[in-house]
Amino acid sequence: MHVASELTPFAKTGGLGDVLAGLPPALAARGHEVVVVLPRYRHIAERGLDSTLARRLRRFPVQLGPETIEVELWEGPLGASQRCRVWLVDHPASFDRDGMYGPSGGGGDWPDNARRYALFCKAALAIADQLDWWPDVVHAHDWQAGPAMIYAKSPPSHRPHPRRVFTVHNLVFQGYFPEAVIEELGFPRSGFGLDGYEFYGQVNFLKAGLTYAEHVTTVSPRYAREILSPETGHGLDGLLRTLGKRLSGVLNGIDDHVWSPARDPYLPRPYDAHTLWEKKQNKQALQRELGLAQRADLPLVGSISRLSVQKGTGLLLEAMPRLLEDGLQLVVLGTGDPDLEAAMKKLAAAHSDRVRVHIGFDEGLAHRITAACDLYVMPSQFEPCGLNQLYAMAYGSPPIVRAVGGLDDSVVDFDGKSGSGTGFKFGANTDVALEAAVRRAMIVFRDTRAYTALQRRAMSQDLSW
Numbered sequence: 001m002h003v004a005s006e007l008t009p010f011a012k013t014g015g016l017g018d019v020l021a022g023l024p025p026a027l028a029a030r031g032h033e034v035v036v037v038l039p040r041y042r043h044i045a046e047r048g049l050d051s052t053l054a055r056r057l058r059r060f061p062v063q064l065g066p067e068t069i070e071v072e073l074w075e076g077p078l079g080a081s082q083r084c085r086v087w088l089v090d091h092p093a094s095f096d097r098d099g100m101y102g103p104s105g106g107g108g109d110w111p112d113n114a115r116r117y118a119l120f121c122k123a124a125l126a127i128a129d130q131l132d133w134w135p136d137v138v139h140a141h142d143w144q145a146g147p148a149m150i151y152a153k154s155p156p157s158h159r160p161h162p163r164r165v166f167t168v169h170n171l172v173f174q175g176y177f178p179e180a181v182i183e184e185l186g187f188p189r190s191g192f193g194l195d196g197y198e199f200y201g202q203v204n205f206l207k208a209g210l211t212y213a214e215h216v217t218t219v220s221p222r223y224a225r226e227i228l229s230p231e232t233g234h235g236l237d238g239l240l241r242t243l244g245k246r247l248s249g250v251l252n253g254i255d256d257h258v259w260s261p262a263r264d265p266y267l268p269r270p271y272d273a274h275t276l277w278e279k280k281q282n283k284q285a286l287q288r289e290l291g292l293a294q295r296a297d298l299p300l301v302g303s304i305s306r307l308s309v310q311k312g313t314g315l316l317l318e319a320m321p322r323l324l325e326d327g328l329q330l331v332v333l334g335t336g337d338p339d340l341e342a343a344m345k346k347l348a349a350a351h352s353d354r355v356r357v358h359i360g361f362d363e364g365l366a367h368r369i370t371a372a373c374d375l376y377v378m379p380s381q382f383e384p385c386g387l388n389q390l391y392a393m394a395y396g397s398p399p400i401v402r403a404v405g406g407l408d409d410s411v412v413d414f415d416g417k418s419g420s421g422t423g424f425k426f427g428a429n430t431d432v433a434l435e436a437a438v439r440r441a442m443i444v445f446r447d448t449r450a451y452t453a454l455q456r457r458a459m460s461q462d463l464s465w
C-alpha cells in the first residue's frame with residue numbers, strides 16, 4: 001500500500017505524482033498486488049479524472065483520536081495491470097476545496113492540514129482493514145503521509161504489523177504543527193520527543209515518517225548522502241545520520257507509458273532514436289505555436305519547472321541575457337514564486353524575439369517542449385532526484401544540469417574525446433558556471449555528428465522503474 005498526496009494524472013504539483021504513477025504499476029508487473037491511496041480532491045471530479053473509478057456503496061468509520069469520522073471510497077484500476085488499484089479517500093469536509101495544500105489562488109496552507117492528512121492516512125489503514133485487504137508493506141511518501149508510519153506501527157490487534165517504508169522526496173517540506181494536535185490525531189504521547197515526531201516543540205510529520213519507518217529511502221543515492229550534512233540536512237541531518245543502513249537512495253525511474261517520444265499523444269510528430277529528423281518537426285511546430293522564428297540553426301533551450309530557489313531560477317535569469325546575445329532561443333514553462341514569475345516575464349519582454357515564457361501548469365505543453373528543445377536546462381540549487389532531466393534524455397534533448405543530488409547521479413558529463421556522456425554538468429552554484437556549461441553545449445550542438453551521437457546515447461538508456 002502506497003500512501004501519498006499526489007498521483008498523476010489525478011493530482012500533481014510535481015514529481016511526486018509522477019513517481020506514484022510509475023512505481024506501483026512497475027511493482028505490479030513484478031507480481032505484487034499494489035494499492036495507491038490518495039485523497040479525493042475537488043478538482044478530480046471537476047475535471048472528470050475519476051471516470052474510471054467507482055464509488056463503494058458503504059461508509060468506512062475511521063477512529064481519529066477521540067473522534068469517529070466516516071469516509072467514503074472511490075476505487076479503480078491504475079495502469080494496465082489488474083494487480084494495481086487506486087483508492088481515493090472521500091471526505092468532503094477535508095478535501096472538497098479549491099486547492100490541494102492551500103487555497104489555489106495562493107495564501108499559504110489550509111489551517112487544518114494536520115487533521116486533513118492524518119485523517120487521510122488513518123483512513124487508508126481503516127479501509128484496508130474493513131475491506132480485508134491488509135497490506136504486507138505500507139510505503140508512505142513525504143510529510144503528508146508521515147502519520148501513516150505512526151498508525152501502521154499500531155495496527156488493529158487482529159492484524160499483523162505491516163512493514164513500514166518511508167520515502168523522502170524533498171526534505172525541505174516537513175509539515176510542522178502545534179503540540180495541541182497530538183490528542184486530536186491520536187498520536188502516542190510517548191513519541192513526542194527527540195527520538196520521535198517532536199521538532200523544536202512542534203509536531204513534525206516528516207520526522208514522524210523518518211522515526212516510525214523501518215526503512216527510509218530518498219530518491220537518489222547522492223541526495224541520501226547530501227542530507228547527512230548540516231548544510232543540506234534541514235535540521236534533520238543528526239537524526240538521518242543515526243539511521244545508518246536504514247537509509248538508502250534509490251534513483252527515480254520514468255513511467256515510459258507516459259514519457260516516451262515514440263508514443264506520446266501530445267506530440268505533433270512522435271519519434272525515436274532512429275527517426276531524429278521527426279524531432280526537428282516538433283521543434284518547428286513549437287516555434288510556430290509560440291511565434292518564434294523558424295530557425296533550425298539556433299539551439300532551442302527548454303525549461304519546465306517550479307519557479308523557485310530550489311530550481312535555480314535565479315541563475316537562469318542572470319545567465320540568460322548574456323547567452324541570448326550568442327543566439328539561442330529559450331522556452332520556459334513554470335509557476336511558483338511571484339517575484340520569479342515576474343522576473344521571467346520581464347526577461348521574455350526584453351527579448352521578445354528569442355524568449356517565450358508561459359506562466360501556468362500545462363501537461364501537454366511540457367511534453368511538447370521536452371520533445372522540441374535541443375537542450376534542456378536544470379540549474380538546481382539542490383535536487384533530490386529531478387524527473388525533467390530524465391524525460392529530456394529519453395526525448396533526445398540533452399540536459400544541462402548542476403551536479404547535485406539526482407541530477408549528478410543520472411547525467412553523465414559529455415566528453416568529446418572518448419565520445420561519452422549523456423548531457424552537460426557544472427559544479428559551482430553561480431550564473432557564470434551555468435553560462436559556461438550552456439556555451440559548451442552550444443558548441444556541441446553545432447557539431448551535428450557529435451550532437452546526434454550524444455542524443456542517441458541519452459535515448460538508449462533504460463530509465464524505467
Ligand code: ADP
Pocket residue numbers: 013014015016018304305306333334335360361362363366385386387388389
Ligand atoms: P519537482 O517535483 O521538484 O517539482 P521533478 O523534476 O521531480 O521536480 O518533477 C516535476 C514534474 O512536474 C515533471 O513532471 C514536470 O514536467 C512537471 N512540471 C513542473 N512544472 C510544470 C508546469 N508548469 N507545467 C507542467 N508540468 C510541470
Ligand code: GLC
Pocket residue numbers: 014015016019169170219252383384385386387406
Ligand atoms: C521532489 C523533488 C524532486 C523529485 C520528486 C520526485 O519534488 O524535488 O527532485 O524528483 O520529488 O521524487
